[in-house]
Amino acid sequence: MSKPYLHLDLEERRKIARWREAKVPATEIAARLGRHRSTIFRELSRNRFVDAELRYLSGYYAVNAHNLASERRANQRKLVQHPKLCAAVIERLQSGWTPEQIAGRLRLERAPHRVSHETIYQYIYSKDGHAAQLWRHLPDHRRKRHGRGRRQPQRPRFAEELSIRYRPDSVATRSGFGDWEADLIQFRKEFGATNLTSLVERVSRFTVLLKNADRRSRPVMDGLIANLAPLPAHARRSITFDRGLEFLAWPYLQSGLGVATWFCDPQAPWQKGTVENTNGRIRRWLPRDVDPTVLDSRQIIAICHRLNATPWLSHPRRSLPRKTDVRNRPPALTS
Numbered sequence: 001m002s003k004p005y006l007h008l009d010l011e012e013r014r015k016i017a018r019w020r021e022a023k024v025p026a027t028e029i030a031a032r033l034g035r036h037r038s039t040i041f042r043e044l045s046r047n048r049f050v051d052a053e054l055r056y057l058s059g060y061y062a063v064n065a066h067n068l069a070s071e072r073r074a075n076q077r078k079l080v081q082h083p084k085l086c087a088a089v090i091e092r093l094q095s096g097w098t099p100e101q102i103a104g105r106l107r108l109e110r111a112p113h114r115v116s117h118e119t120i121y122q123y124i125y126s127k128d129g130h131a132a133q134l135w136r137h138l139p140d141h142r143r144k145r146h147g148r149g150r151r152q153p154q155r156p157r158f159a160e161e162l163s164i165r166y167r168p169d170s171v172a173t174r175s176g177f178g179d180w181e182a183d184l185i186q187f188r189k190e191f192g193a194t195n196l197t198s199l200v201e202r203v204s205r206f207t208v209l210l211k212n213a214d215r216r217s218r219p220v221m222d223g224l225i226a227n228l229a230p231l232p233a234h235a236r237r238s239i240t241f242d243r244g245l246e247f248l249a250w251p252y253l254q255s256g257l258g259v260a261t262w263f264c265d266p267q268a269p270w271q272k273g274t275v276e277n278t279n280g281r282i283r284r285w286l287p288r289d290v291d292p293t294v295l296d297s298r299q300i301i302a303i304c305h306r307l308n309a310t311p312w313l314s315h316p317r318r319s320l321p322r323k324t325d326v327r328n329r330p331p332a333l334t335s
Contacts, residue, residue: 007069008035008043013062016043020060046072078115079123085113089120093137099124121145157248158263164240164271167262171238177203178237181275182224184215184246185282187292194292196300197223198282199239200275207278207307209300211292217249225256238262242269281307 008016012033019029026044030037047065051057079086092102099120106114124134125145135143171179178201185196193214200207210223228236238260241247250261264271285303286292 007073008039010062010066013043013047013065016040017060017062017065020044077123077126078113078119080128082113085111085115086123089115089123090132090134093120093124093134096137098139157245158243158250162250162261162263164262164264167238167240171202171240171262174203176237177201178235179203180228180236180239181272182239182241182247183269183272183275183279184212184220184244185209185279185286186215187286187288187290191291191293196286196292198275198279199224199227200278202274205274205278205308207282207304209282209304211295211297211300215246217246218252220246221249221253221256224253228257228259233258240264240272242272278307281310 012035015033016029019032024032026040027037030040033040043065044060047068048060049058049064079089089102092105093099097105099117102120103115103117123129124138129135135141170176180199180201182197182199185198187195195212195215197210197212197220198207199210208227210227212220212223224239236257236259239253240262241250242264243266247263250263253259254261270276282303285306286295
């Protein structure tokens, strides 16, 4: 398959201008740029600046050549050459049609002059389109067009070595005090971004609730650091989270508190069943339709006291989970 032809960009035109000033032949310029020699000859003849009065100012200038080429391409667009077609496209844009719908309708109607949705987008974001503010009629009302390049793959947000599968057996079997589980309790959207962090110690089931102004990770971690820092090191050995974005600042938590962090597998919050079970109990007093902004510290502490004063029921026949059993536990099973 042959490669698609790409127009010269501003950087290539700057190189052409420098090499022409250095008396480099056009054929050598073409070889350096990996272009056909006719492309360079055509560029030098069509986009050369000519001053009729001051001849010594005539020559090839990169920015001027780029502007000339852009204007020439703009004048060759169908929506510029055919005013009736342009008026019909604008009318449908103003009626709420998307460029894809307009192009599809023109193709279905077998109109004598048709354009693709890409041509419509280019016209919307051209100088003429911006002057008419056509971008306001698009669904997303975006003033500037985003790039159409491939999306770059993102780096993993959570280190693989911190997976719950590598958590020590002492944590999985609850054989030592100081291992916690944490989660976020959220409320209805109309109440804003205010939420609560629920923190539960795995052996004693001691519960702490912390109020957060929003879901940003750094403030959430600041709340954990401020409340766990007074504890001795052996009482805050590790915290297990799910993979929510509010826990992305785990390196900040590790450096500020010196605590180990572990993360559930993707789409498996049930692997931290202690805090999930506790959240269900907390919903008795804090359902989703409660406005969290009106909660003060006295009310939150009172709920914690009620939780911590209630015996935790555990099934006598249920064996403690082993590290190898974490991924195979059924979602309905809690700690």
